[in-house]
Amino acid sequence: MSKVLSAVAWPYANGPRHIGHVAGFGVPSDVFSRYMRMAGHDVLMVSGTDEHGTPILVAADAAGVTARELADTNNALIVQDLVDLGLSYDLFTRTTTGNHYRVVQELFRGVHANGYLVEQTTYGAISPSTGRTLPDRYIEGTCPICGYADARGDQCDNCGNQLDPTDLLDPRSKINGETPEFIETQHFFLDLPALAQALQDYLGGREASGTWRPNVIKFSLNLIEDLKPRAMTRDIDWGIPVPLDGWREQSAKRLYVWFDAVVGYLSASIEWARRLGDPERWRDWWNDPEALSYYFMGKDNIVFHSVIWPAELLAYNGAGERGGEAGEYGTLNLPTEVVSSEYMTMESKQFSTSRGHVILVGDMLSRYQPDALRYYICAAGPETSDADFTWSDFVLRTNSELVAGWGNLVNRTATMLAKNFGEIPAAGALEPVDETILATVRAGFDSVGDLVGRQRLRAGIAEAMRVVGEVNKYLTVTEPYKMKDESQRERLATVLHVAAQCVVDCNTLLAPFLPHSANLVHAALGGEGEFMPMPRIETVEELDTDNGAGLATYPVITGDYSATPSWQSHPVRVGAPVAKPTPIFTKLDPSVVEEELARLEK
RNA sequence: GGGGCGGUAGCUCAGUCGGUCAGAGCAGAGGACUCAUAAUCCUUGGGUCGUGGGUUCGAGCCCCACCCGCCCUACCA
Numbered sequence: 275m276s277k278v279l280s281a282v283a284w285p286y287a288n289g290p291r292h293i294g295h296v297a298g299f300g301v302p303s304d305v306f307s308r309y310m311r312m313a314g315h316d317v318l319m320v321s322g323t324d325e326h327g328t329p330i331l332v333a334a335d336a337a338g339v340t341a342r343e344l345a346d347t348n349n350a351l352i353v354q355d356l357v358d359l360g361l362s363y364d365l366f367t368r369t370t371t372g373n374h375y376r377v378v379q380e381l382f383r384g385v386h387a388n389g390y391l392v393e394q395t396t397y398g399a400i401s402p403s404t405g406r407t408l409p410d411r412y413i414e415g416t417c418p419i420c421g422y423a424d425a426r427g428d429q430c431d432n433c434g435n436q437l438d439p440t441d442l443l444d445p446r447s448k449i450n451g452e453t454p455e456f457i458e459t460q461h462f463f464l465d466l467p468a469l470a471q472a473l474q475d476y477l478g479g480r481e482a483s484g485t486w487r488p489n490v491i492k493f494s495l496n497l498i499e500d501l502k503p504r505a506m507t508r509d510i511d512w513g514i515p516v517p518l519d520g521w522r523e524q525s526a527k528r529l530y531v532w533f534d535a536v537v538g539y540l541s542a543s544i545e546w547a548r549r550l551g552d553p554e555r556w557r558d559w560w561n562d563p564e565a566l567s568y569y570f571m572g573k574d575n576i577v578f579h580s581v582i583w584p585a586e587l588l589a590y591n592g593a594g595e596r597g598g599e600a601g602e603y604g605t606l607n608l609p610t611e612v613v614s615s616e617y618m619t620m621e622s623k624q625f626s627t628s629r630g631h632v633i634l635v636g637d638m639l640s641r642y643q644p645d646a647l648r649y650y651i652c653a654a655g656p657e658t659s660d661a662d663f664t665w666s667d668f669v670l671r672t673n674s675e676l677v678a679g680w681g682n683l684v685n686r687t688a689t690m691l692a693k694n695f696g697e698i699p700a701a702g703a704l705e706p707v708d709e710t711i712l713a714t715v716r717a718g719f720d721s722v723g724d725l726v727g728r729q730r731l732r733a734g735i736a737e738a739m740r741v742v743g744e745v746n747k748y749l750t751v752t753e754p755y756k757m758k759d760e761s762q763r764e765r766l767a768t769v770l771h772v773a774a775q776c777v778v779d780c781n782t783l784l785a786p787f788l789p790h791s792a793n794l795v796h797a798a799l800g801g802e803g804e805f806m807p808m809p810r811i812e813t814v815e816e817l818d819t820d821n822g823a824g825l826a827t828y829p830v831i832t833g834d835y836s837a838t839p840s841w842q843s844h845p846v847r848v849g850a851p852v853a854k855p856t857p858i859f860t861k862l863d864p865s866v867v868e869e870e871l872a873r874l875e876k
Numbered sequence: 877g878g879g880g881c882g883g884u885a886g887c888u889c890a891g892u893c894g895g896u897c898a899g900a901g902c903a904g905a906g907g908a909c910u911c912a913u914a915a916u917c918c919u920u921g922g923g924u925c926g927u928g929g930g931u932u933c934g935a936g937c938c939c940c941a942c943c944c945g946c947c948c949u950a951c952c953a
Contacts, residue, residue: 286952295953328951409951493880493948504950531951572953573881582950616881617947627952653901654889659882660946667888670902678915686912693911733890736901746916755911857913 276566279559280307280319281539281609282361283571284369287323287348288333292632293647293663294618294625294656296359298572301651302615302731304361306568308786308806309726312841318559320542322367322374323349325823326513327531328409332449341512342823345370353811353829355635359644360789362809365546366831369538372818373548377541378534379517380601381590382506386518388598390469390589391462391506399439399454400509401447405526407509408439408447408454415442462516463503464533469585469594473498476584476608485728487658489573490614494580504582506533536583539569540606548817549832557604566610568729573614580612613729616656620663621874631874633663643860645788646672652735652787665870669862680742680784681859683749687773688798688855690754698774698800699767700848708772711748715741715779716843722783723841731787738783745776771846774799779843781805794858800850809833 283299285291307319325345334344349368356366367374385391399408439445445454466473477498481491506529507516513528521527540560547555559565569579591605592598600606617624625632638647650668653675655661691698704712718741725734754773757766778799785792789806796805809831816825 283953288952291953298953300953412951489881496879497950508951574948574950574953576948577950615953617953619946624946625953659889662888664888667902670888673913674902677913682912682915684912686916688912690911736890739901743917747918749911750909750917753909753911755909855912859913861913861915 275314275316276564277559277562278307278310278315278317279539279543279565279567279607280310280317281567281569282319282321282363283569283575284322284324284535284538285352285356286327286329287325287345287352287368288329289348289627290351290634290636291355292625292627292634293638293651294620295572296356296361296635296647297618297651297655297661297663298615299570300356300359300361301648302613302655302657302729303568303570304359305648305652305731305734305786306570306613306726306729308362308789308838309723309841311835311838312782312786313723313727314840316558317364317835318543318546318556319362319364320366320539320546321363322365322369322538322542323352324531324535324538325349325369326528326534328407328412328508328510331406331510331512332412335449342370345823346828350829351636353831355639357809357811357831358639359635359648360808361831362789362807362833362835363831364833364835365542365549366809367538367542367545368825368828369534370823370825371541371545371828372816372820372822372825373545374534374538374541375514375821375823376818377544377603378514378529378537380603381537381540381586382529382533383517384601384603385464385586385589386462387601388589388592388594389596390465390594390598392465392503393460394463394503394505395458395460396505397440397456398459398509399445399456400459401449401452402455403450403452405509406511407459408449412448413439413442413445413454414448415439415445459509460527461505461507464506464582464585464589465503465594465596466501466581466585467503468596469588470498470501471595472588472593473501473581473585476588477580480610480612485611487614489658490576490580490612493576494612497577497581501581506530532578532582533586536578536586539583540603545817546832549814560606561604563607565607567607568611568613569609570613571615573616576612576614579609579614584608611729616658616660618651618656618661618663621665621871622662633870642672642862643790645791646676646859646862648788649676649735652731653739655732657730657732665867669864669867672859672862675739677857677859677861679739679746680780681857683742683746683780684777684795684798684858685855686749687770687777688852691770691774691799691852692854694766694770695852697852698846698848698850699771701771702764702768704768704772707748707752708768711745711776712772714744715776715783718779718783719842726786735784735787738780738787741783742780745773745780748776749773771848774846774852775843778846782839782841782844785839791858798852798855798858800847800852802850804837805839807833807835807837 282303334341543556754769781795
């Protein structure tokens with residue numbers, strides 16, 4: 275048994291999230307975390323909403339509200355979506371809490387004290403009316419190379435040349451059209467070159483483990499070949515104050531959103547421990563070199579998790595070429611695994627909230643079962659390459675695999691049990707065919723477990739469904755529905771007992787993927803209580819009112835997962851009542867394809 | 877410009893160290909069965925493995941070039 279940190283990417287709170295987001299980080303991390311708990315590991319699964327940065331400010335301005343108000347609204351929406359999906363966070367918090375501010379500032383101070391944050395003067399654009407940094411991508415102008423009128427500050431979409439915003443002719447703010455002002459400004463830069471060797475050693479070791487997805491490790495190793503210092507502060511009035519004398523008081527200088535966002539994994543772990551009343555407990559996951567950590571995200575976040583965050587940690591630990599000492603949090607663990615998903619497209623095009631080419635998680639869950647979405651994401655998600663979500667494929671997979679394959683097995687088994695015995699009967703002598711199917715199903719714990727433990731979810735759920743198919747075959751071969759004569763009563767009881775055991779075991783195999791329906795199947799076959807613990811929303815009070823963005827209370831996702839069932843066969847209880855079942859999964863009418871496509875057209 | 881990923885049966889995709897690797901699921905066709913949300917089970921797949929070279933006794937799998945699609949390039953997973 276190991277300490278396992280499940281570090282899940284922090285959804286950005288500039289709006290509600292779409293199903294591509296939860297396909298990238300949410301569902302895969304939950305399946306993995308639930309499996310690891312079942313396998314006996316001590317899992318700490320944390321995340322939260324990422325609420326700082328320019329995009330939130332821009333969205334807030336557009337909506338006529340403050341950044342805090344916008345973040346509050348979207349945090350609430352996102353929390354609801356994630357709970358509805360059944361994502362089993364130990365703590366899902368936010369980056370505007372006093373605790374987060376405090377932890378981020380300690381990290382920054384530690385990195386600064388060790389000499390890895392260097393002050394530099396840079397030349398950057400600000401908005402004259404607000405005094406805020408204008409990020410390159412928010413500046414438009416005429417391309418000096420090809421004359422394209424709507425070139426972006428970082429790159430011209432027409433000729434593809436990389437640009438510097440100062441190169442643009444007639445530069446203008448994409449936000450309000452005004453002409454940006456280019457000023458000299460002071461910022462702190464993370465000295466990545468001084469950490470390059472340490473990063474090289476770290477990533478080299480990770481590469482040697484052979485467990486990272488090839489594109490992630492290759493991409494990361496490529497990045498560290500050419501490291502430059504990177505700004506960790508911004509001219510912006512929405513973010514975490516720089517915790518140094520002379521800077522703290524400057525309301526227009528804040529920490530770069532990505533400096534603080536990745537620290538969230540640590541701050542959320544600490545918040546979790548504090549709320550537990552055991553404030554040092556987080557150290558089991560962060561200071562023990564034997565503890566494992568798995569970070570889940572979409573591919574556009576790889577650099578922050580495989581390079582920037584390890585660099586921050588190495589700098590805090592004092593492990594770069596400038597040396598140094600760890601601060602009050604001690605020597606912190608670097609990521610064991612960076613598990614990155616690719617992109618999920620929809621109907622062959624990239625999701626685009628602004629263009630309305632999007633399926634929001636909340637909309638999806640208002641019309642379909644959460645486990646139907648979870649099944650689709652696990653079976654056809656963007657695990658190692660981009661994957662296309664289409665409504666016709668969603669309907670097909672739901673109906674032919676979830677409903678016809680698994681749901682039907684549960685239904686036919688429970689129906690025969692209810693009709694013939696009204697309970698789980700005791701088995702008589704087992705025949706070879708019975709022994710074989712029981713062994714086949716039990717072998718699934720090894721094969722499925724091995725795949726899920728290596729984050730091979732597509733292969734894992736396919737293997738579980740293969741086992742389901744074997745059990746369907748068992749019923750076809752043994753033909754219990756033909757055993758109507760009293761002389762066959764004992765054989766009937768035996769077959770149905772075996773079938774019930776197989777269904778219960780399949781349910782356990784599928785439980786990490788389909789926790790909601792696992793509880794329904796459990797109950798349908800006479801199981802008592804809840805099988806898979808589910809998360810809940812709890813409103814909590816701010817722990818550090820002297821810091822943070824001024825929250826008083828806020829919603830978090832949490833849960834007690836200590837009753838998670840173990841990853842093994844759980845014997846059925848003879849005599850457990852089985853009533854005529856109601857179908858677990860809803861079959862979808864093919865017309866939903868057209869309906870949903872029509873929704874997209876709007 | 878630089879970097880990455882993908883191009884395998886109608887569709888969605890597996891193919892780890894090069895030698896039963898030419899596969900699975902779905903769709904389609906035929907059959908069996910009726911407990912089950914007409915669900916299940918069995919049988920049925922000859923696709924230049926993007927193109928052209930090369931290395932090798934042997935290459936989807938390695939190398940080179942090219943074509944096509946997608947993505948990243950540091951503030952939208």
